Amino acid sequence: MLLRIDAHRGRKAVGRIRQKNEQLILSAAEEEFARHGYKGATMNSIAQRAGLPKANIHYYFNSKLDLYAAVLSGILELWDGTLNELSADDDPAKVLPAYIATKMRFSRDFPLASRIFAIEILNGAPNLVEYFTDDYRAWFRSRTEVFRRWAEMGKIDAVDPAHLIFLLWSSTQHYADFACQIKAALGRNTFDDHDFQTATETLTKIILQGCGIRQVQTGTVRNARLGG
Amino acid sequence: MLLRIDAHRGRKAVGRIRQKNEQLILSAAEEEFARHGYKGATMNSIAQRAGLPKANIHYYFNSKLDLYAAVLSGILELWDGTLNELSADDDPAKVLPAYIATKMRFSRDFPLASRIFAIEILNGAPNLVEYFTDDYRAWFRSRTEVFRRWAEMGKIDAVDPAHLIFLLWSSTQHYADFACQIKAALGRNTFDDHDFQTATETLTKIILQGCGIRQVQTGTVRNARLGG
């Protein structure tokens, strides 16, 4: 069964009430899907969280799958384009820390989105077949190419670009996806801005140094490394 | 509702048939839970995969939750003890590569276990409240202490130990949990032993160098770093 990821687009333009209610439902659905997975979340619990009768959910989104598609679609829009900003012309000593910081902000600001996406992947991405196409493969290749050229130019050490990208993804998303374990390990109930800053700095230091990039001070623009 | 994680222990000693069937069911359940989550997996599909009638599952494991607890319990046993082998007396240049390699082997050999655990954490670990206790916190602190002392002795750079551990966890588990996305990105149907080796080497290089550890050649024992 194929999922229309863009199911929520193409809806007819709407009034204020509709827009408000749809947003209310989407937020509630995001919370429930993140907490219980697709099957585990119920239209009932979503309706309750949104403060609306169950039938209204079906009025705005025809089916549970449509609602899930809308949530997932919003997440993909959010995801797109962060890695796209990296270019071979950039100085990795400048843009890699920025990329790590951006991904960490995502983990802090949109943990639910990150978790829903993660659960979808963990389950084998049954609803993302049309997302993981040859286009995705081509896009990814264009991204690894940036790192490959950096290595070629001696701006970073010769590391496998694909695995470096996976490292960037995994290490940052971990703070959204495994927040519960992290809090348990640290014995905390919250993981605040200061914690996120420490995490960001630690990751940045290790990954940049691990790639042979001399770190520049924040705010300072300096060439990191000129020779191989 | 509290879950008895040790539900499968304390069962009466059993004959060959029971043991064989229980193992059959556990394997089938692991596959289904990993693929569809707790709620998404059905006793029917588990029974079918195990090649047994549904009622038999209930005969061996009273309820679906009991079955899930047994699966989860086996996973925790598997997880325990890998990080325990690290000691402050060790040379991180030797034992960190070994730890990374072990975790990567886990991702390769037990991807289902990794995914079930990940889904449980993603969902807020509702069934692991009795696992993430103060004991867990104390255990984690004892592990960070190892890295802290390494830094104190100048064996590694001064990095936040907790976040270093999270990095080790996230980067290695990623290859089990996000296998589906990785294959899509690489345009492959399989991620073979050679791929795992490349991934392991890349991670090892970046993380060790990122911590200021000079990597020793495989099989060679050499002091990595003597001074601060």
Next chain:
DNA sequence: GTCTATATGGGGATAGAC
């Protein structure tokens, strides 16, 4: 111990009044 048949509840979806 094994398995068929069934009870029971819950969840997605809809009809139709307002």
Next chain:
DNA sequence: GTCTATCCCCATATAGAC
């Protein structure tokens, strides 16, 4: 557009024959 009442299916769990 909104919401109550209801339908129908499916999943867990069990009863009880073998």
